Amino acid sequence: MSALENMQAVLADANWLKQEVGHHMFHPMADPKDTVANPPPIIARGDGAYVTDLDGRRMLDCQGGLWCVNAGYGRDEIVDAITAQLKELPYYNLFPGAANAPAIRLAAKLCELTEHEDMARVLFSSGGSDATETAFKMARQYWKLVGEPERVKFISLRGGYHGLHFGGMSACGGDAWRRSYEPLVPGFFNVESPNLYRPPFEGVDPETLADMCAHLLEREIQFQVPDTVAAVIAEPIQGAGGVNVPPANYWPKLREICDRYGVLLIADEVITGLGRSGELFGVRNWGVKPDIMCMAKGITSGYIPLGATLLNERVASAWEAEGPRSVVMHGYTYSGHPVGCAAGLAAIDLVIQENLTANAADVGAHLLAGLRSLMDRHEAIGDVRGKGLMIAVELVKDRATKEPFTPLDSYPGKVSDACLANGVMLRTIVNKFIISPPLILTKEQADTIVAVLDHALASTPR
Ligand SMILES: Cc1ncc(COP(=O)(O)O)c(C=O)c1O
Incomplete structure (x- = not known):
């Protein structure tokens, strides 16, 4: 030609x-x-x-x-890692009977980076919606393993976005994401969040607004009956809901309330994870340690799909206790995809080194x-x-x-x-x-x- x-x-x-x-x-x-x-x-x-x-x-x-x-685009370090992995081993699963090196390395890396948050185990998936779905399922299984099987409910925030699988969508705090696909999954409840520009209560300062919203969350936990509530899920900074930065006292309050009722706290770090908010993880802006962290997006700098759900020592240890078998009956064909994990390792290196x-x-x-x-x-x-x-x-x-x-x-x-x-x-x-x-x-x-x-x-x- x-x-x-x-x-x-x-x-x-x-x-x-x-x-x-x-x-x-x-x-x-x-x-x-x-x-x-x-x-x-x-x-x-x-x-x-x-x-x-x-x-x-x-x-x-x-x-x-x-x-x-x-x-950024055109990063040879990530492209080369992906290419090398594709040539070496384009795919292998993590189901019983197999493992692959990039997944082992990336899980260890993520736990090392979140040592401060006590994260101990990672369950990989293909994106953010998978990561939140995995968080919900792990939270429910955790409670069954520790002998409180009635803890099955989740509470989320107005304006929150947690992906669009059925669980995540049911946790989303905006009707636009939900109404075409209702009915939602039972067991998901939603409370007001401290949106500073369009606050649910007028005429109060940010700190008071955060206190009032935290109080509503607490009342919802009490109303649902605390020993039926599995977890609260929130983004450290709401993204798709319009970039709503909560007052600094809000997340510490969330942690305090969850602790008071034994409820798990899930941080949806799909946007904030890996640097975007100006801290490596969004929760570090608020000095709070969640029990579960969801990541995707920036984990590979978007070069290839990957999701990760991190469980802290408290949650992960439920699977390690002596007793009846406790199979993680969750996961996907692409959980721990070696190419995604190789990309993740390279992308995270860039974020840290630069x-x-x-x-x-x-x-x-x-x-x-x-x-x-x-x-x-x-x-x-x-x-x-x-x-x-x-x-x-x-x-x-x-x-x-x-x-x-x-x-x-x-x-x-x-x-x-x-x-x-x-x-x-x-x-x-x-x-x-x-x-x-x-x-x-x-x-x-x-x-x-x-x-x-x-x-x-x-x-x-x-
Ligand atoms: C906070 C949050 N959680 C979950 C998701 C869902 O991620 P994905 O679109 O990769 O399924 C998103 C996507 O924007 C998100 O912002």
Whole structure:
């Protein structure tokens, strides 16, 4: 094929892809009609903190893939680890009768990194929804093993997101994620969380709000009858619910209440795990040790699917006690996939060696301050919040009343399109721009995000 013919073939393929997007594939969390009417950019390549689409537009990836490409794109260290593992052993299971080296190494590594939290065992899976599902099942089995089989209920928070398998979805604290697939799994209950921008109780300071919400949780545990409650699950910082950073006294209160009633505390670290919040693990922002930690996303920097559920010494020891056999009757074909685990080892090494956690804290604070400064010029910004490199900019129709834009309003989409046209790719969730770029982001790149959003807000009519 000549160079010209080659170029024509590439162009023809690109045109076909653009026609085809949304026609044979459902996109998660999208109305298929919207995907056809307004096709998304087709991302073709990535380098550093940038992605490039089929038309050659290079954009700062403020989505970080989907909160996950922590080490950035084009990292040979991860690619080489994956390639070497594929050549050596592309797959082997961890079911009885076999093991594989990358899984053994990564489990040991994760326990070493979470030594402070007393994590002792890891059960691998393929992603975040698997990791939370595994947490729920391990929690229930734990209680059966220690002789309290009636502890089967879970309590979660409004605004929380825990993936979309049936258990995780039932723990999700927003109707949008649940209503099309109801009825939910029995035994899941939900209480108010200390959302500082849209608080469930008006006129109280953040600490009091956290106390009040913690009190509601305690009342729910009492109402359910404590010895029927298996665990409380929460994100150290809510992500998909709009990047809600709780007041500093909230998580310690959660721990205190769980301890008072013997209830397990599950930290869903699928977003916050491995550096994004400016601490290696989100719970370290709050000085709290959970009983179970769920991880995915950043664990492989998103290069390949992997989930992990970590159990602390207290929980794990239930399977080690003398007595009747206690089989972990849970797991997946891809639990401990050697390629995923090899990727995990390489990606975690990068986060640690390059101190990307500290970079997330430093550049995140700089970006947050820059975005907050836009509030002086743009009435449409109701709130800017976040920690590390997980930030939300919330748009409102009226700053005084906080009336949000709805899915029927085109303004937020137009602003984000204007950003895209200027090389910054945000994620828009109705009236919120979510900014969760790779943790390698520089301060200059952060300034670009602020400048581009500033220009987009100034040039987009409401
Ligand atoms: C906190 C949290 N838990 C669980 C999940 C589910 O992960 P996955 O989409 O990999 O199943 C997500 C995904 O965004 C998440 O943010």
